[in-house]
Amino acid sequence: MNRKTFYLFSLLTLLMFVMSKPAFADKKKKKVEKKISIYDIDTLQHPVPLQRQLWHNKIDKEQRGVDAFDGAVDGVVYYESDTLFTRLLTASLLKDVDHMQKMIENLPSKGDAFTDEQTKILYLRAVWHMLNTFNLDTHVDPYYYRRLVTNMHDMIIASYENRLDEFVKSHVSIYTIENGYMLLKDHPEARSYVYKEMGKRDPVLMIKRLSDYADEPFADDIIADAARVVPNEVFNYASSTNYKLRTAVRRSQDPLVQTIVLIADRSAVPLKAMPFLSDIYHKRKTIAEIDAITANADLYFQNLVRLKVENDSLGGHTYTDELAYRALKYVREMDDLHESPDKVRFKCIDNMSPVALYFIMVYGQDEIYTSSFLGTFNRMLERMKPMTGDRLLDTVHYEHFRTFIRMSAGYNTLSQFLATMDEGAKTALMKDFIAGLDKGKEDDLEDAVDVADAFGSIKDSSLADFLNQQVKANYEVSFKKKSRKGMYVYALLATLFEGAKGTNDDSAALAQSAVLHIPPINTVPYKSLLGDTSTVVEQFFFFGDEDGKNSYASFLGNFKDGKWKITTEKYWAVITSTTGKPVVIFANLPIPEPDDEEAQNQLCKYLSDHGIHPTIIVHRGHSYHLPVTLDHLTKETKIVVLGSCGGYHNLSIVLDHSPDAHIISSKQTGAMAVNEPIIKEINDQLVSGNDIDWIAMWKSLDIYFDKKKDVKDKFSDYVPPYKNLGAIFIKAYRRIYNSDLN
Numbered sequence: 001m002n003r004k005t006f007y008l009f010s011l012l013t014l015l016m017f018v019m020s021k022p023a024f025a026d027k028k029k030k031k032v033e034k035k036i037s038i039y040d041i042d043t044l045q046h047p048v049p050l051q052r053q054l055w056h057n058k059i060d061k062e063q064r065g066v067d068a069f070d071g072a073v074d075g076v077v078y079y080e081s082d083t084l085f086t087r088l089l090t091a092s093l094l095k096d097v098d099h100m101q102k103m104i105e106n107l108p109s110k111g112d113a114f115t116d117e118q119t120k121i122l123y124l125r126a127v128w129h130m131l132n133t134f135n136l137d138t139h140v141d142p143y144y145y146r147r148l149v150t151n152m153h154d155m156i157i158a159s160y161e162n163r164l165d166e167f168v169k170s171h172v173s174i175y176t177i178e179n180g181y182m183l184l185k186d187h188p189e190a191r192s193y194v195y196k197e198m199g200k201r202d203p204v205l206m207i208k209r210l211s212d213y214a215d216e217p218f219a220d221d222i223i224a225d226a227a228r229v230v231p232n233e234v235f236n237y238a239s240s241t242n243y244k245l246r247t248a249v250r251r252s253q254d255p256l257v258q259t260i261v262l263i264a265d266r267s268a269v270p271l272k273a274m275p276f277l278s279d280i281y282h283k284r285k286t287i288a289e290i291d292a293i294t295a296n297a298d299l300y301f302q303n304l305v306r307l308k309v310e311n312d313s314l315g316g317h318t319y320t321d322e323l324a325y326r327a328l329k330y331v332r333e334m335d336d337l338h339e340s341p342d343k344v345r346f347k348c349i350d351n352m353s354p355v356a357l358y359f360i361m362v363y364g365q366d367e368i369y370t371s372s373f374l375g376t377f378n379r380m381l382e383r384m385k386p387m388t389g390d391r392l393l394d395t396v397h398y399e400h401f402r403t404f405i406r407m408s409a410g411y412n413t414l415s416q417f418l419a420t421m422d423e424g425a426k427t428a429l430m431k432d433f434i435a436g437l438d439k440g441k442e443d444d445l446e447d448a449v450d451v452a453d454a455f456g457s458i459k460d461s462s463l464a465d466f467l468n469q470q471v472k473a474n475y476e477v478s479f480k481k482k483s484r485k486g487m488y489v490y491a492l493l494a495t496l497f498e499g500a501k502g503t504n505d506d507s508a509a510l511a512q513s514a515v516l517h518i519p520p521i522n523t524v525p526y527k528s529l530l531g532d533t534s535t536v537v538e539q540f541f542f543f544g545d546e547d548g549k550n551s552y553a554s555f556l557g558n559f560k561d562g563k564w565k566i567t568t569e570k571y572w573a574v575i576t577s578t579t580g581k582p583v584v585i586f587a588n589l590p591i592p593e594p595d596d597e598e599a600q601n602q603l604c605k606y607l608s609d610h611g612i613h614p615t616i617i618v619h620r621g622h623s624y625h626l627p628v629t630l631d632h633l634t635k636e637t638k639i640v641v642l643g644s645c646g647g648y649h650n651l652s653i654v655l656d657h658s659p660d661a662h663i664i665s666s667k668q669t670g671a672m673a674v675n676e677p678i679i680k681e682i683n684d685q686l687v688s689g690n691d692i693d694w695i696a697m698w699k700s701l702d703i704y705f706d707k708k709k710d711v712k713d714k715f716s717d718y719v720p721p722y723k724n725l726g727a728i729f730i731k732a733y734r735r736i737y738n739s740d741l742n
């Protein structure tokens with residue numbers, strides 16, 4: 001990246017910060033003395049009575065638990081390596097709660113000593129409950145707790161000033177519901193209002209909390225709202241053995257809810273029938289007719305495609321989820337037959353329309369082999385004729401079209417797809433590909449990540465230049481609209497696109513990291529992998545299927561050169577370096593399923609009990625096993641090798657657990673013949689005490705695989721951390737967005 005570009009995008013980043021802050025007039029204003037409110041006094045006005053002191057003691061105990069969140073009671077709630085999150089949690093749950101305790105005690109009497117006492121105890125109990133909730137939370141969201149504490153402070157004041165109803169109406173949120181668990185117990189109308197309003201605004205969230213309010217009259221409204229968005233959740237409650245939840249659903253008189261109950265009671269296979277809720281509700285098909293469709297796998301899938309094309313909003317998530325699941329089954333069948341002739345391998349999609357093939361590819365994105373994608377893509381292209389690409393996308397309502405373009409770019413088929421369109425349609429499509437990334441929630445980044453990943457694969461320089469110009473044009477639009485998300489997304493993409501031209505150079509990678517305000521993307525310091533010990537600890541996850549057993553046997557073959565010692569326990573193996581710097585590798589044994597999960601859990605428990613925190617995590621299994629591995633990532637994890645992990649959701653989950661992780665991923669399922677050399681290269685550097693230099697390592701691996709023509713293509717599908725534009729984008733966006741929220 002040249003100096004001009006570096007300063008240009010540094011300026012863009014600075015500009016975003018400036019634009020996001022409130023503007024202040026230059027005029028000097030006369031300083032006005034402000035009287036300190038009773039709510040702001042930070043010292044106790046009177047001694048605390050014994051009965052209330054007991055509750056203060058309970059709050060203080062919970063605060064010690066909060067303080068110990070990071071393993072040390074030191075007045076700081078350390079959150080991973082994120083200084084912003086650390087400040088948020090420390091200020092909110094320690095300092096702000098301390099102030100709230102004083103504020104409650106300082107509230108003036110209203111004349112009735114008994115009522116005053118009970119009111120203050122109620123407030124203290126509410127604060128205690130909030131802290132207890134944090135201490136029981138296994139997936140802490142710092143922003144959630146910052147807002148929860150702020151809401152608690154304001155809600156207590158509103159309660160004291162007898163304007164709780166007014167407060168609730170102007171603060172409909174999950175925070176008001178959480179704090180209202182205590183503070184709204186004696187305010188049934190306000191409680192009903194906030195629950196019903198939240199049911200309309202976020203039915204997905206509220207139906208999951210049905211057990212909190214199942215006996216309340218307002219439950220009917222929330223259940224009816226949820227039935228139109230997540231009918232499967234309502235179905236689960238209608239079929240539940242939990243009497244309270246089951247009764248809440250079945251007492252509803254809403255026609256759609258009653259249709260769901262009817263499917264639960266009368267369908268031969270109700271779960272498979274649920275995607276056709278709209279057909280049954282609108283009386284287009286009977287339950288018996290739907291059961292006949294679901295009995296035939298291909299007919300079932302084709303009818304799910306029909307629903308998608310019809311774009312029926314009722315139960316959309318239900319049939320979409322089922323379509324995705326069924327599409328993945330076709331992908332796995334093609335993958336499993338990868339050594340068979342095409343006639344055999346692709347027989348399962350012989351009767352599929354181009355639209356069905358499109359959905360098979362986009363919904364199978366996390367597991368589809370390169371050859372499976374190419375076989376499916378070529379059949380789609382052939383069966384499209386004379387349909388053009390833009391007409392196909394119209395038919396599928398542009399569902400996941402950015403994912404499709406990203407995949408096509410990654411598998412070098414984008415030019416073929418674009419060639420089916422005239423120049424105007426092609427230009428319009430690629431403009432749409434870049435436009436609209438400012439839409440949706442602030443943390444909804446899937447489309448932007450698809451764009452980032454696609455750019456990393458585009459070799460057509462004229463197309464790349466066109467996309468780059470479109471990114472800059474959309475930044476200007478976002479700037480004029482003062483769209484914070486838009487400015488962040490497009491400025492970061494512009495920086496990434498510019499930097500992608502030179503990321504095979506150390507200085508370019510360093511410059512790009514500086515512009516994006518993230519740690520270096522090309523190196524992992526050796527010291528950072530030691531944690532607070534003198535040893536690098538790695539953990540490998542193996543699974544008990546045939547692939548897992550073969551992977552494990554291949555894996556062990558790397559450590560029989562006399563430089564490593566292998567010790568086998570009941571559930572895992574420990575591999576220790578005997579030369580150079582200390583490196584310890586823990587790998588669970590691939591015990592036959594389902595006991596492999598027990599082996600993983602036992603190993604994780606052992607590591608946790610002994611305070612051992614692996615900084616390198618390696619997933620050695622199919623993509624459908626991936627959630628198990630992802631669930632065990634921690635803030636200490638610095639390198640993650642996941643094989644197939646190109647999808648946004650997987651990248652996002654990795655960075656949720658391990659914000660500073662460097663991710664090695666593949667466009668398809670990982671190959672043993674590629675995994676082993678990568679892992680060996682990493683371990684060779686570690687036993688030498690070297691930093692991990694991804695650029696140098698990938699150059700070395702390129703030379704190695706040039707001599708291995710049979711696996712060279714598979715290695716080419718692996719994306720090193722410094723080229724993983726999707727992961728880099730997520731890191732950078734979160735950094736800049738979170739800094740602005742501070």
